[in-house]
Amino acid sequence: MIVLKTTRELDLMKEACAIAAGALKAAGAAVAPGVSTADVNRVAHDYIVRHGAIPTFLGYNGYPAASCISINDEVIHGIPNKKRIIKAGDIVSIDVGATFNGYVGDNAATFAAGEISPEAQRLCDVTRESLYEGIKAAVAGGRIGDIGSTIQRYCEERGFSVVREYTGHGVGKVMHEDPSVPNFGTPGRGVRLLPGMTIAIEPMINMGGAGIRQLPDGWTVKTRDGKLSAHFEHTIAITANGPVILTQI
Numbered sequence: 001m002i003v004l005k006t007t008r009e010l011d012l013m014k015e016a017c018a019i020a021a022g023a024l025k026a027a028g029a030a031v032a033p034g035v036s037t038a039d040v041n042r043v044a045h046d047y048i049v050r051h052g053a054i055p056t057f058l059g060y061n062g063y064p065a066a067s068c069i070s071i072n073d074e075v076i077h078g079i080p081n082k083k084r085i086i087k088a089g090d091i092v093s094i095d096v097g098a099t100f101n102g103y104v105g106d107n108a109a110t111f112a113a114g115e116i117s118p119e120a121q122r123l124c125d126v127t128r129e130s131l132y133e134g135i136k137a138a139v140a141g142g143r144i145g146d147i148g149s150t151i152q153r154y155c156e157e158r159g160f161s162v163v164r165e166y167t168g169h170g171v172g173k174v175m176h177e178d179p180s181v182p183n184f185g186t187p188g189r190g191v192r193l194l195p196g197m198t199i200a201i202e203p204m205i206n207m208g209g210a211g212i213r214q215l216p217d218g219w220t221v222k223t224r225d226g227k228l229s230a231h232f233e234h235t236i237a238i239t240a241n242g243p244v245i246l247t248q249i
């Protein structure tokens with residue numbers, strides 16, 4: 001069931017999203033060679049709690065942390081670990097959610113640790129830009145497929161591939177609401193986009209093939225071919241005046 005939010009509800013949700021965005025920014029600023037992923041997670045966790053919010057991910061289906069931190073060929077859902085030390089040249093994807101006012105804000109971005117290769121930089125730039133292109137396509141009266149097809153075309157034209165097994169999602173009082181928001185698809189197909197819909201758009205884009213596998217830890221998702229992957233996510237609202245990025249600060 002798709003839950004449409006009133007303007008008043010969007011205002012409440014915007015506060016949760018601002019906290020999620022602040023946590024992402026703070027955690028991203030902590031990314032540096034020599035720092036552990038547990039340290040980065042701690043920054044996100046503390047930011048959320050300090051702002052009176054709840055770390056949405058912590059305990060979600062048993063997930064043990066406030067954020068997911070995925071390095072290089074890890075696509076998503078990397079579990080923070082004090083023994084996992086970030087190295088110069090790594091790309092570090094951080095995904096973090098905050099619950100506040102009874103609403104969830106969900107966002108992610110990939111950060112560079114020290115100097116990264118031009119190819120890695122290009123992957124991050126294209127993935128981020130594909131998110132903004134997908135957001136532009138999220139207009140009332142359009143369809144879910146308009147978003148995914150835009151992201152897919154943008155990334156594939158530039159030689160990258162789109163992970164299929166995981167998608168964006170509706171978001172509101174809980175992290176995962178209807179509809180599913182794939183990063184691939186056909187223009188004009190799928191659920192109709194309506195004012196008041198709030199969705200998380202989150203392209204997961206690979207340098208090599210689209211294939212992924214899950215590690216035995218039950219969470220970490222990696223590329224099959226060991227090549228790099230990047231991930232950017234915003235929570236947005238669809239309004240009569242166009243898409244509004246709620247996790248933009």
Ligand code: MF3
Nearest residue numbers: 056057060061063068095106
């Ligand atoms: N942000 C992720 C998503 O959109 C959620 C991470 S999974 C969790 O699905 F278990 F860590 F919360």
Ligand code: CO
Nearest residue numbers: 106200202233
């Ligand atoms: Co999400």
